[in-house]
Amino acid sequence: MIRKIGIVGFGQMGSGIAQVSAAAGYPVLGMDMSDAVFKRGLGYITKSLDKAIEKGKADAALKEKVLGNIKQATALKEFADCDIVIEAVIENIDIKKQIFKELDTVCKPETILASNTSSLSIGDMASVTNRRDRFVGLHFFNPVPVMKLCEVVRTIDTSDAVFKAAFSFAESVGKSCITAKDSPGYVVNVLLVPYLLDAIRQFERGLATREDIDTGMMLGCGHPMGPLTLTDFIGLDTILYIADIMFEEFKDSHYSAPPLLRRMVNAGYLGKKAGRGFYEYDKK
Numbered sequence: 001m002i003r004k005i006g007i008v009g010f011g012q013m014g015s016g017i018a019q020v021s022a023a024a025g026y027p028v029l030g031m032d033m034s035d036a037v038f039k040r041g042l043g044y045i046t047k048s049l050d051k052a053i054e055k056g057k058a059d060a061a062l063k064e065k066v067l068g069n070i071k072q073a074t075a076l077k078e079f080a081d082c083d084i085v086i087e088a089v090i091e092n093i094d095i096k097k098q099i100f101k102e103l104d105t106v107c108k109p110e111t112i113l114a115s116n117t118s119s120l121s122i123g124d125m126a127s128v129t130n131r132r133d134r135f136v137g138l139h140f141f142n143p144v145p146v147m148k149l150c151e152v153v154r155t156i157d158t159s160d161a162v163f164k165a166a167f168s169f170a171e172s173v174g175k176s177c178i179t180a181k182d183s184p185g186y187v188v189n190v191l192l193v194p195y196l197l198d199a200i201r202q203f204e205r206g207l208a209t210r211e212d213i214d215t216g217m218m219l220g221c222g223h224p225m226g227p228l229t230l231t232d233f234i235g236l237d238t239i240l241y242i243a244d245i246m247f248e249e250f251k252d253s254h255y256s257a258p259p260l261l262r263r264m265v266n267a268g269y270l271g272k273k274a275g276r277g278f279y280e281y282d283k284k
């Protein structure tokens with residue numbers, strides 16, 4: 001039975017997962033290596049709730065409940081009594097393995113460990129623990145409070161009971177879930193990322209302007225954002241990272257990053273968060 005939630009990594013994704021969990025009534029313990037990042041995450045939550053209150057879609061009582069349900073941890077040992085700990089730190093396998101190794105030693109034996117990774121192998125992370133059967137992927141989408149999906153990823157070792165518990169937990173925070181195998185990109189990114197890479201390739205070869213590529217896909221296919229805006233929104237570095245992992249795994253040109261993407265990342269054009277990507281943004 002999942003009652004208490006731990007979240008390690010309190011950036012955009014971790015804080016979003018904390019928000020939906022706290023809104024569903026779970027006590028949430030959150031942590032980030034940096035106190036400033038944790039505070040910024042709380043700021044995202046407050047802003048998102050304030051916006052919802054402004055629109056009449058939430059009230060002050062919900063805001064109080066969400067913020068009241070979230071507590072900050074300063075060391076991994078404080079996660080000992082959590083029923084599930086979800087990791088949402090940067091996409092670096094060594095850092096993730098280090099965190100899971102420590103969580104495995106400090107958490108009670110029943111604790112389920114989960115990663116929100118978009119592309120790294122869940123099995124690889126589970127291999128550094130002594131609870132491979134109690135390890136899953138819970139891949140949420142950005143912005144977490146808005147996007148309805150969670151991919152629940154099982155490895156060859158994940159037990160049926162743990163998979164079901166993780167699946168039910170994601171449903172209980174308001175998500176519709178799909179089951180995915182532990183394969184790079186799971187279901188959504190393995191389809192989405194080649195589409196974004198193709199849009200960048202077409203922009204690079206001068207097929208159309210950035211606006212026309214985006215408008216084409218928004219109005220022609222009913223997408224809420226065009227592919228270049230969506231790449232800016234997700235982060236060019238994130239898309240490059242996922243593409244490189246999938247290319248490394250599948251050795252298929254479908255997943256190879258266009259030179260323009262790599263050049264933009266190297267030049268710091270990381271998208272909305274950097275104030276510039278395919279478009280320019282007000283950093284505030």
Ligand code: 3HC
Binds near residue numbers: 117142144189230
């Ligand atoms: N928190 C809470 N609510 C938010 C929010 C946030 N961070 N951001 C937006 N919203 C809400 C708004 O309040 C608004 O609510 P309403 O409809 O009830 O009034 C609604 O979402 C729409 O927002 P806006 O009116 O501000 O703006 P848009 O209509 O442009 O919608 C968007 C913004 C929801 C981001 C929409 O453009 C969208 O769905 N874009 C596609 C996002 C997407 O594809 N995400 C998945 C990325 S892939 C991924 O995450 C996987 C990873 O591994 C790479």
